Amino acid sequence: MSDRLKTLADAGVSIWLDDLSRERIETGNLADLVRERSVVGVTTNPTIFAGAIADGERYDAQVRDLVAGGSGVDEVIFALTTDDVRNACDVLAPVAAAHPADGRVSIEVEPTLANDTEATIASAKALWAAVDRPNALIKIPATLEGLPAITAAIAAGISVNVTLIFSVERYRAVMDAYLSGLEQAQEAGVDLSTIQSVASFFVSRVDTEIDARLEKIGTDEALALRGKAAVANARLAYAAFEEVLGSARWQALAGTGANPQRPLWASTGVKNPAYPDTLYVTDLVVADTVNTMPEKTLLAFADHGDVTGDQVTGRAADAQAVFDQLAAAGIDLDDVFVVLETEGVDKFKASWTELVATVRTQMDKAKG
Template identity: 70%
Template sequence: MTEQTRLAALSDAGVSIWLDDLSRQRLDSNNLVELIRESHVVGVTTNPTIFANALSHGDAYDAQMNELAARGASVADAVREATVADVRRACDVFRETWEATLGKDGRVSLEVDPDLAHDTVATSAQALDLWKSVDRPNLMVKIPATEEGLPAITNAIGEGVSVNVTLIFSIDRYRAVMDAYQTGLEQAAANGHDLASIRSVASFFVSRVDSEIDPRLEKIGTDEALALRGKAAVANARLAYAAFREVVAADRWQALAAKGAHVQRPLWASTGVKNKAYPDTLYVADLVVADTVNTMPEATLKAFADHGEVEGDQVTDFADDARRVFDALREAGVDVDDVFKVLEREGVEKFMASWDELGETVRQQLEAAK
């Protein structure tokens, strides 16, 4: 099986392949165009870590930094202008995909400032500002699924903004996200928006679940605990999909669908394998199911293209198995609720640290330009 055949099989199974990376170098070199043409990539996601890495390597941003420094732009304004420029260009690159899929794919995500993760009002305002600044219909604004983020998701959807909900770890929080989306659609309809123009994905972080639970199992150290290593992340995602199917079968969703609303597809995020003892395609091959997105770092994309296998739906009929995994985790002594609290807190903190790193990189570049 060729590289294109493997990725084509994944796409044919109903999995939209999005790249978890964007940089000006990737845009300038036409690498993104090549991935669309040759690797079935139909979308791209960004986050503060991705932009911090992009701006700290190479000279692709020098000309813009020189121009920003010349007019005395602040660090915050420079960060925003640089990131918006990249996302706007990527949206244009994906415009044909967006049109061909009737808005389902061809999406590019841009995240609100992580420092606002616990500020509903500021997140809502910035989401609308980013939507207007990028000014592309295939943008998705990323809003974290913190407790304060939930009403901001509703507010953004209610204003007709397409949203990528990020940093989802627990099934309970995921259900709250789906409720926030539906409430937002109901508000959008009341505000006169065309529901068919609004799209959303719910980014369920995968590999980080194993990265948090595995050390806890090793600390417990029993044979039963050790046998559960590497199983929690996939089980958690499978339970998320079961919750998704339950919600879209309910009367509330069916009423919205009758008005033209689109389902909020589950998105498998953080699918790069952190533990080298596990197959490098684990969080792709074991989560194949229709109506989902898998956003991959390029290394994972290449690994699947080289040796990944699509063996049919690996999610729909596995919910009971997934429940048994979590029952066993609790019986082994893992505090699952604490796991999800830690993952959300650390997820926000990591993006805040990357945002600070991004700001410091831009500050240095502006100083150098002066």
């Protein structure tokens, strides 16, 4: 057991791995990470699946069978990915039994549907039914069109990982969508205690975008703000989360067994080599949150990460001061978040295109 990761977990941070492959499942690597590295959840995306399917031969037999049965590329992708998520859910089932908020495995609705509410709802329901495990999470993007889809999925009793959140303003809308879904579920007689949700607030991409703008401005004041925006943004998001938890609306739902929608720090791999490689873990330690990490970040923290207490609670004023300084330096924060969401959706769609191309290649091989 990694002492550093255990200390992080003991501080109330749920450690999730941002990676999955059939090899991890079948070799016991995922189970080892749960046992030895304090991993209590998994997130996936199409790029992760594309890499897994392209490497090795563990998918070949299933691809051959599906091709022989006349399946098209979308059907093959659906079968391969839902099988992996179902099997990963089974690996993590003991974790979920002990701590129902964890032991979760996320699978994403088709990214090309990010701006189509009804198609996103249909995709979420199809994935939920196919995986057929109570500890699954269906990832729905926090686009304007995604918000009503989040509400509808929660209302149907589907546990949701809301992804692609960049701004606190959009995060507030996500929390409202979650509460609305719970209220509708309650009216429909759904047991609210069976519904779990996380809100994935993206971190490193905020620094990448804002740092580039600060460097373009080039003043001493601007350059001194590099590397501060992402953590400040996340701390402001947590303050918004605390505000909602203190509301009468939430308290009424909690009284009937509803679970809070925990903040999840996503995109926590550090992209700027000038920054500490555990920055977005160490500086965002706070109880009742999730940090989903690429394996590289997980291993870095296991080797040299530090936990020095709660780094988030009570720091909203300092975080707002950073944002005030960014605005004063000439950063258009509203534009930053529009650009990040637009690029985020485009990257999601590109990752789907990559997955489709990868699976088509495997299908062609299966056809001989």
